Amino acid sequence: MSTGRVLMANKAGAYVIKLTGDVRMTLCTTLDNCLKKMVEDPVFTSVIVDLTEAEGIDSTSLGMLAKVSRLATPAMGHVPTLISSRPDITRIIETMGFRDRVFVIVPHSNVDEEPDASLNEETPQPVDEMSARDRVLEAHKILMSLNEQNRQTFHELVECLENQPTH
Template sequence: MTTGRIQFAESDGTFVLKFLGDVRLTLSAALDAYIEKIVCALHFRSIVIDLTETENIDSTSLGLLAKLSILSTERVGLLPTLVSPREDMLRLLQSMGFEQIFNIVPESTPTDAELQELPPQTLSEEQVRSRVLEAHRLLMDLNDHNRNAFIDLVTCLEQADESDDC
C-alpha cells in the first residue's frame, strides 16, 4: 500500500480534501487542524472529500470525517460530499452509516484549485489518545454496528489514564 497523504485546496468557499494511499492515525492531527480551519471559515460554502485514490482509511480518520460532517451541518446546514467510485470503499462508508451524514457520489466535478499537502503535526501521546477517543465516540453515535465494533476500544481508551493496558 502507498503511504497515506492528504491534500487540500480551497476555491471560492469550496474546500477540497483528497485522501491518497493508506490514510492512518498518523495524519489525524493535520486533518483535525484543517477541519477546524474549514468550519471556522466565514466564506465556507461546500466541502468535497475525494477518496478516488484512497487505498485504505482507518477508523480514526473516518471518525474525523464524521466530525467534519457534524460540524458542517451544525454551522451551515450543509452535508459534505464524499467521492468514491470504488465498491470496497462504498461498502465501508455504508457500513459506518456515512450515507446519513454525507452525500456520497461516484465522481467529482473538477476544481481549478491547486491541491497542496497538509503539513504534518506532532502530538503528545495523550493528545493522540484524546483524538482517537473522540473519533471513535463519533462513529459509535452513528449506528449500533459501530457501537458494537468500537465499544471495547473506547472503554480501553477511557480507562487508559488509570493504566497502560490498551
C-alpha cells in the first residue's frame, strides 16, 4: 500500500477533501487542520470527501471523517457526500453506520457537485504521543456515538485510553 495523503481543494467555500493511499491515524492531525480551515472559512458552503484512491482506512481516520460530517452538517443543512468506489472501503464505512446519517455515499463523483479547483496536498503534520492519544480517543468516541455495534467494538479501547496517564 502507498503512504496515505490528504489533498484539499476549495472554491468559494465548496471543499473537496481527498484521501489517498493507506489512510492511517498518522494523518489525523493533518485532516483535523483541514477541518479547522474549512469550518472557520466564513464562506464555507459544502464538503465532499473522496475516498476513490484510498487503499485502506483505519478506525481513527473513520472517526475523523465522522467529525468532518458532524461539524459540516449544521453549516450545510444536510449531510455531506462521500465518494467511495472500492467495495471493501464502502463496506467498512457502511458497517460503521455512515450511510445516510453521516454521509450520502456515492460510488463516483458527480462532476456538477465538485468545485472546479485543483487539489493541493496538505503538508503532513507531525503527531506527538499526546496528540495522537487525544485524536484516537476523540475519533473512537465519535464512532461509538453512531451505533450500538460501534459502542461495543470500541468500548475497551476508549476505556484503556481514558485510563492512561496524560503525562
